[in-house]
Amino acid sequence: MKQIGRRRGVVIERLFVALCLGAVIVPLGLVLVLLGNVLSDAAQRLDWAFLTSFPSRKAALAGVYPAFVGTLYLGFITAGLALPLGVGAAIYLEEYERRGRLANLIELNIANLAGVPSVIYGLLGLGLFVRVAGMGRSLLSGAATLALLVLPIVIMASREALRTVPLSLREGSYALGATRWQTIRQVVLPMALPGILTGSILAVSRAVGETAPLIIVGALTYVTLLPDGLGSPFTALPIQIFNWVSRPQAEFLLNAAAGIVVLLGTMLALNTTAILLRNRYQKRTY
């Protein structure tokens, strides 16, 4: 009796392990299959002309050129805004104000901001940048909105990186008579830089994939000119994809698939850079 019971227990346990493994494999497999489908749909449309053409009413002639350029601009401007501000905040929290009341408040605040849905950032951008600051529905408004959206990610990653710099190096620098800023600028930051860059690239990759805040801030869906300055109207890859998905004609879905491949390719390039940086960084030992 007891032996049969034990054997049944073993069988049930194995079944449960298989079930748990299934819970990991099934979603991953499903998404891989879906991505494979997107790739095969995209293959019918994706060519050099698709990358270099403006949008068109005819699906076969339409391309992602202004959207792709817009995404690149947005990525660079967002990084240019979020990186100094985020790293500055991280330095302040890690190197200056480690356990004050203000630091606690800021920390709590950043944790809360990280959980605010991206549509709300869109409304913030619309109210603050587009209306109050008078920046209009411009490239700069979009990038500033995205910068605020990813700021918590940049701050958290930079703090993580600053924390890995051993204390003894700061002590050594102080002992040599360096001031606090000299120590940060010449000792701490160079060592933390790869970690900071890794986190920041991931943050930009997140910004590049965002759709909703840009729609609310006022990205256009039909752009026939490239942006020629910070104040010009803009579009981006996710907006263009949304536009094509929303159309009833089936041939535009192929464009959407091709646009998705371009978007994912851009993000993959960013993430690969981040991983390469991290691997290089991890090999170093102190």
Add this chain to the structure above:
Amino acid sequence: MAEPRSTAKGTAAEAVALISNAARARTNGPSAPLRERLIEVGLRGCGLLSIFTTASIILVLAIETFAFFREVTLAQFLFDTQWTPLFVDKHFGIWPLVSGTVLTTGIAILVALPFGLLAAIYLSEFAGQGVRRLLKPALEMLAGIPTIVYGYFALVFMTPILQAVIPGLAGFNSLSAGMIMGIMVIPMISSLAEDALYAVPNSVREGAYALGATRLSTIFRVVVPAAVSGIAASVILAVSRAIGETMIVAIAAGQQPRLTLDPRVPVETMTAYIVQVSMGDTPTGTLEYRSIFVVGATLFVMTFTMNFVSQRLTRRYRSAV
């Protein structure tokens, strides 16, 4: 030597205090060089930017919300059962949008909870270190795919498959959008719940084995209960993420505010309404323009409350373990 602070916490903390006091006295007191003091002020400004962001969010939402309620009464907002600000016959009952959000979120959690929890148990209790190091980031990658891509999946692949099985399923429906959203939030649950399960000390498991418990009863009667507040935190975070999710529901769930819990028909979520109005060119200062801020404020209050509860729960399991 990689993490000196975690290996010798006490002495490291003392050293930090000593050094920062010494450094403050020497470099950043009244006699400190002006440059040093200016830099500190600038850095503090960067830190304060996050508080400025939160304040701006609340202010922007509050100003437009007050302007909205000067024209629409709170009773109309809370007791009407229709939401039609874009029609001639305007109604401002928020419930159709809330029901759309609750419905898609509910479906998403029905998918994400079993998958996420079982995946967390697998990664924490069964997987070897190598497998764990490979599969955990792989799952987390699911949360990194842009939501516009998931929206495309829901509309182009999921809905036709479901239509073949479920007769009467509309082209836009909350079932397909909710299921795909569920896949997207699996990593919220699996990663955080796995952290909580993994943090349960091995001595607890060994104690259970010593008492003759099997592996399964150890997991379900000892490890999972010990990690329950962390698991709850992960689920609340997933709910909050699903409520705020926009593009999947805007693409695949439709744009028809409807007070229903039928997963087969088109609905509209709060987030999808905001997108719908933004796609048209709504002039500033109109009631339509203000209505998206009111919906945004409702959304903000909901997600803020959930994130707050989730953080409290996370802190509890961190201090308990």
